[in-house]
Amino acid sequence: MTRAIEFLVGLLFGWGLLLSGMTDPGKVQGFLDLFGAWDPSLAVVMGGAIAVGFFAFLLARKRSTTFMGGVLHMPRSRDIDKPLVVGSLIFGAGWGLAGFCPGPAIVSMASGQAKALVFVLAMLAGMLLFKLLDEAGPRRQRRLSRPPAGP
Amino acid sequence: MSLDWTHFTPWASLAGGVLLGIASAIFILVNGRILGISGIVGGLLGPKPGDTGWRIAFLLGMLAAPATFALLAPAGFLSAPRIGAGYGAVIAAGLMVGFGTRYGSGCTSGHGVCGLSRLSPRSLVATLAFMATGFLTVFLIRHL
Secondary structure: OHHHHHHHHHHHHHHHHHHHOOOOHHHHHHHHOOOOEEOOHHHHHHHHHHHHHHHHHHHHHHOOEOOOOOEOOOOOOOOOOHHHHHHHHHHHHHHHHHOOOHHHHHHHHHOOOHHHHHHHHHHHHHHHHHHHHHHHOOOHHHHHOOOOOOO | OEEOOOOOOHHHHHHHHHHHHHHHHHHHHOOOOOOOHHHHHHOOOOOOOOOOHHHHHHHHHHHHHHHHHHHHOOOOOOOOOOOOOOHHHHHHHHHHHHHHHHHOOOOHHHHHHHHHHOOOHHHHHHHHHHHHHHHHHHHHHHHO
């Protein structure tokens, strides 16, 4: 039952990305191009998503369990630290360079776009590289002693 | 700055955004998870036992989206994607997005949609940071 809901949520999310136009890197770069012909679509997408999400998280915060009685995995980290900022700066540079972020890249890959497939493979390599460096680095002990940060 | 009226799609983008919001709402309220793609994918690399099924179910749904969307949408709704980057840039971009989203604990969905929806200062900082380098990078590749 929950697996079916997770599948349907993934499907709905993919439809949202396709309908909103966010699977087109040209549209994303059109938003990021403040000094050219600016396409504000991405801001409208974020606005629509947050308008709904705001009330969902307001409700989630008042609850101790999900509607199914399960655990609510809310992010606990509140630190605004170097990994958050440096990681996001690196992500943004890659995002601007190709116009893909993780969700739209995965959906475009499923549409049969060869460049999206290459992007997703490189993205997995980047994630693996982070994991290897993270486990080898001095932050290992600190990381082990607390739950993963989350968004 | 001038507005690109040719490509601006206010209604489709608003409707698509609302779908993203509904998906995020169901995911937190029913499944108890933050809908963040980089976290969902990243958690599959060296996973903890019992923590993979929900990730795979969600990703299979995403992979099924284009074929099913094509059945529902009017013919010709989806225009061909404009991918300006060459293969070298696509690989470099993928590496940066993969590394950066894991280091920064989130991407456009986890920080940008869910984080801003729950008014997280942490996600606001992340979103401002990735937007800043996104704007800068496009400026560099298009205007210099």
